[in-house]
Every structure is written in C-alpha cells, then in structure tokens.
Amino acid sequence: MATEVVELLAGGGLVVDATVGEGGHAEALLEDGVASVVGLDRDPEALAEASERLGRFGARFRPVLARFSRIGEEARRLGLAAVGGVLFDLGVSSMQLDRPERGFGYRAPGPLDMRMGPREEGPTAAEVVNRYPEHELARIIFEYGEERQARRIARAIVRARARRPIETTDELAGVVAAAVGRRPGGPHPARRTFQAIRIEVNGELAELAASLPQAASLLGPGGRLVVIAYHSLEDRAVKRFLRDEPSLAVLTKRPARPGPAELERNPRARSARLRAAERTVPGEAA
Numbered sequence: 001m002a003t004e005v006v007e008l009l010a011g012g013g014l015v016v017d018a019t020v021g022e023g024g025h026a027e028a029l030l031e032d033g034v035a036s037v038v039g040l041d042r043d044p045e046a047l048a049e050a051s052e053r054l055g056r057f058g059a060r061f062r063p064v065l066a067r068f069s070r071i072g073e074e075a076r077r078l079g080l081a082a083v084g085g086v087l088f089d090l091g092v093s094s095m096q097l098d099r100p101e102r103g104f105g106y107r108a109p110g111p112l113d114m115r116m117g118p119r120e121e122g123p124t125a126a127e128v129v130n131r132y133p134e135h136e137l138a139r140i141i142f143e144y145g146e147e148r149q150a151r152r153i154a155r156a157i158v159r160a161r162a163r164r165p166i167e168t169t170d171e172l173a174g175v176v177a178a179a180v181g182r183r184p185g186g187p188h189p190a191r192r193t194f195q196a197i198r199i200e201v202n203g204e205l206a207e208l209a210a211s212l213p214q215a216a217s218l219l220g221p222g223g224r225l226v227v228i229a230y231h232s233l234e235d236r237a238v239k240r241f242l243r244d245e246p247s248l249a250v251l252t253k254r255p256a257r258p259g260p261a262e263l264e265r266n267p268r269a270r271s272a273r274l275r276a277a278e279r280t281v282p283g284e285a286a
Helices: 002-009 024-031 044-053 055-060 068-078 094-098 125-131 134-145 150-163 169-180 191-202 204-218 232-244 260-265 267-271
Strands: 014-017 036-041 061-065 083-089 219-229 248-250 273-279
Touching (some): 036 044, 036 055, 036 068, 044 061, 068 204, 125 150, 134 150, 150 169, 191 204, 204 232, 219 232, 232 273
Parallel strands (some): 014 083, 036 061, 083 219
Antiparallel strands (some): 219 273
C-alpha cells in the first residue's frame, strides 16, 4: 500500500520506518521527497537488501539493525525527536516467505525456524512444535492462528513428534493437513498454524504492544503514525491503541484496504488493513 503510505507521510520531514524490510515503502517515501528515512529491522538479511536498494539516496537513508520494540531506545541513540512520521508494516515479508531456509513457508521444505532475526536468542519453531505441551500448543494455535480446530491439530502434532521430532516445514504442514483435511481449491490447512507458531516464536503481539506507545511519543505535532496489519489480532490492538491514546487523532475511521490493481500485483496484500493517526499539539484533545 505504498500509495496510501506516501499520501499519509509526505511532507518532507524525517520518517522512521520501523519495519523497513527490503525497503519498498522507504524507497517510495524518499522518491516522493521525504527528507530522510531511518529504517529499523531485526532481520540482517532484509536490512542488507534495503541498504543496497536505497544506497542511491546516500545519507538520506539510515539502516538500523533492531527490533521495533526498541524504537525509543534507538531514537535516543540517534538523537531523533519530533519526527514527522512512523510506519509499521507488520508480519512476515515476501523475502522471508520465499526463502525456504528461513522456515516461514509451508509450500517448500525447509528447517522449522521462523525467527525474524536468524541469530536472535529464543525458541525456534522446531522447539515450539517439539517441546511445548499439548494444551499450550492448542492455546497458541487457537489464539494466535484463530484456528477452530486447534485442539485436533495440537493432538496430531504431539502424536507425530512422539514417533520422531518434527524438523521441517513440510513435515509440519503434512501433519496439520492430515489432521484436518484439505478442501480442494481452498487455502492450505496449515496456514493458520504456521501464523500462530511464527507469532509465538517472534513475540509479535508483545513487540507491537511495547512499540506503539514509543512510536507515538516520537511524533512531533502533526506527525503521523501509520500501521499496516495483516491479521485481526494485530489490527484490533492497533485500533484500540489509536482510539485510546490521548495524544493521537484517528485519521482512518475504517481501515484502508488494497485496491484491485494492487491485489493483482501482490495477492499477498489481500488481508492488509491500514490505520493512521496524527499527533495533536500538546493540550489539544485527540
């Protein structure tokens, strides 16, 4: 949703792209005349690609290797204050999905990893799948994946790992598909389970909850916070925060959605929801 992002964040100031990924939104902003972009990402591979892509902008782009829950800390380190905009494009990137060795996808075999920062500490997807008790797996798959058959899937995972550890993405996808069946022409039955495990591995909801107040506090008067979410858990959290944060005035009564042209170019954007708010001057009601 680069067009909507540019329309909301244009104005020539400094923008912090808290999830710069491969640099698509940052590139659009810089081409539109935004003075500079600081791009955060916890994935060193994505940050390297963004740096190469945006090298032609010189010092107007500053890459920072950090998860977005550290946005306030990194802003202080860089001396940033009263920025013109902060952008979050949540979830997993196409680059991560398309590289089987990262373990995010269920369509090609790869190691069960799913860490957005490949060298970060914390559990891998394999550790979650093979070590978590059945009730905890069921809770994660139900809550984070919004999967109605979570208990059946968790039971099947526990039975499969009792025979031998589940080590690859195609093995896990096969266990899920065998447990719940596959509807011809429908989405892959493991889609929600993979989403849930990825959210658990990366602490995504906790990261979002920690980062939104920090992002709002970075904005100068008139600065804008723009968030693109891809599933209802994220979107509800963003909606509540923008509504309840007294320093912000909501700009999107309903979330913006991608149009037909964008969906034709990028079918993965079909679930995207964009919400935005503007920082009001001190003392002004949001």
